[in-house]
Amino acid sequence: MDVPLTKTAYDDTATRWAWRRTAAFRLCTFLLSYGSFVLWLYVVVMTPVWTLWVLMPALFVLIYVAMLNTVRFSGVLSLRRVLRVYPWQSVPGAASTAKNGTTRFSFADPEQPDKQVSLRYGDWLGSGYTFWVRKVRSGGVDEVWFAGDPRFLGVVAVPGPRRLLSVAQREAVDDRMSARKRGVSPEARERARAAGARVG
Known part of the structure; x- marks a missing residue:
């Protein structure tokens, strides 16, 4: 596939659509990663106390994923x-x-x-x-x-x-x-x- 012969990449219609898809995807993953904390809290409240031994490591994973998605979402404008x-x-x-x-x-x-x-x-x-x-x-x-x-x-x-x-x-x-x-x-x-x- 040939590259578009435009002055800048963003002048190309396909590139603008690609950026919008990227922005929408990163926004969705950003919102889902923070929404997962609500789900985690619901599970904690609805299960016995001893399950915290299992759920605490899961919380640390959720925090790491949320941080990554925050960084990725914040980079959408610099991409454009x-x-x-x-x-x-x-x-x-x-x-x-x-x-x-x-x-x-x-x-x-x-x-x-x-x-x-x-x-x-x-x-x-x-x-x-x-x-x-x-x-x-x-x-x-x-x-x-x-x-x-x-x-x-x-x-x-x-x-x-x-x-x-x-x-x-x-x-x-x-x-x-x-x-x-x-x-x-x-x-x-x-x-x-x-x-x-x-x-x-």
Whole structure:
């Protein structure tokens, strides 16, 4: 499938629909994860006291899942922000599995095409069950679409686009780290800033 020839990824109708589906799905999982606490409390009230030995570990799992879904839902707007700045590009063979089992996306440096820049995904508990880790491990992902600057941040998708995923270099989103300054033109720096990245 060919990438849309639009100025930005979000100018493409299919991309806007993909973002809306992603936002709706993340909202539903966010609400369900918090609704599960009501169910947990109901079970606690309706069962004998000794069952707390079983139900307490379940509460910790629910808290962890709720935290993950909160982070994922809060990232929906930043996903759209990137799509409104960068166009899609097709990158065959970009997804691979790193030695530690995470998924690695490798893209050419926009200003030095002979150099590769990697972005990682899946270094948290339970990530092995996610689409991007499972499918890449099994060899089910050959081509990806990428919108962004791999030196900062971007969005990865299955051609279509489907399965939108936000990826970023840690220094581009973490205030505790120094932002990247070297090897980036002023134009690239401004685009990255417009997409929500921390730039030097």
